[in-house]
Amino acid sequence: MTTISKKRLAKELRELQTHGPPTGIAVVSAEDFECWLFTIEVLGNTLYEGEKFCLRFRFPGNYPIESPEVTFVVDEKWGAPVHPHIYSNGHICASILGNEWSPVLSVVSVCLTLQSMLASCTKKQRPQDNDRYVLHAPLSPKKTRFHYDDDTV
Amino acid sequence: MKVAVKQWHAVAYWKWDTGATTEQDANADEDAEDDVCGICRVSFEGCCPTCKMPGDDCPLIWGQCTHVFHMHCLLKWLNTASSKQQCPMDRRTWVTAERKVDR
Numbered sequence: 543m544t545t546i547s548k549k550r551l552a553k554e555l556r557e558l559q560t561h562g563p564p565t566g567i568a569v570v571s572a573e574d575f576e577c578w579l580f581t582i583e584v585l586g587n588t589l590y591e592g593e594k595f596c597l598r599f600r601f602p603g604n605y606p607i608e609s610p611e612v613t614f615v616v617d618e619k620w621g622a623p624v625h626p627h628i629y630s631n632g633h634i635c636a637s638i639l640g641n642e643w644s645p646v647l648s649v650v651s652v653c654l655t656l657q658s659m660l661a662s663c664t665k666k667q668r669p670q671d672n673d674r675y676v677l678h679a680p681l682s683p684k685k686t687r688f689h690y691d692d693d694t695v
Numbered sequence: 696m697k698v699a700v701k702q703w704h705a706v707a708y709w710k711w712d713t714g715a716t717t718e719q720d721a722n723a724d725e726d727a728e729d730d731v732c733g734i735c736r737v738s739f740e741g742c743c744p745t746c747k748m749p750g751d752d753c754p755l756i757w758g759q760c761t762h763v764f765h766m767h768c769l770l771k772w773l774n775t776a777s778s779k780q781q782c783p784m785d786r787r788t789w790v791t792a793e794r795k796v797d798r
Binding site for chain 1: 734735752768777786
């Protein structure tokens with residue numbers, strides 16, 4: 543494994559430990575430099591009030607040149623938020639995780655973007671093609687070519 | 696009283712001229728974000744993750760958009776298809792700025 547992701551993630555982890563994560567975000571596990579888990583809540587008066595979700599980051603060896611794989615955990619304990627851009631298998635359709643990734647983004651900035659994506663949601667519903675997508679979805683959403691056609695949410 | 700200097704020790708430090716004004720330098724401690732490469736988050740005076748020696752061996756690169764990175768970090772990014780040759784900060788097409796050495 544290359545050292546570039548380790549060095550960058552070690553810095554991000556130190557930052558998280560000294561300044562603490564942003565409001566509504568909490569570290570569940572960050573034991574290695576391959577997979578980190580966070581809980582995410584949307585505070586304030588939103589459709590997701592009182593709900594808590596779990597986000598999984600998987601980092602490629604050349605992170606941050608390459609984007610992390612970010613999904614909502616779906617298991618016995620956790621579920622994916624009901625949102626027009628989030629599939630029931632936890633895959634997220636967000637341009638910054640796909641073709642608009644930039645190496646100046648970070649774990650925290652991704653969390654904040656997803657938090658505001660939830661906060662601005664006006665109608666709880668699954669993506670239109672949810673069932674079809676989930677049935678055939680690749681294991682990693684990074685293998686999916688999403689169309690980013692809606693800037694409003 | 697006469698003082699004879701028997702020995703002296705010179706100490707010097709260097710810094711890349713990133714165009715930051717002295718006023719900004721004074722605030723550097725508060726806002727250290729401006730003094731690190733946005734890609735690797737290591738200070739400009741440090742080196743990119745693949746280098747061991749800072750300085751001329753691991754130089755900075757300036758874009759016409761005024762953004763600065765470790766050259767090696769930026770080239771790693773521009774060498775990927777997903778970069779679309781864009782500056783990581785503002786997504787404008789990266790054009791390396793010519794730097795005039797005026798000092």
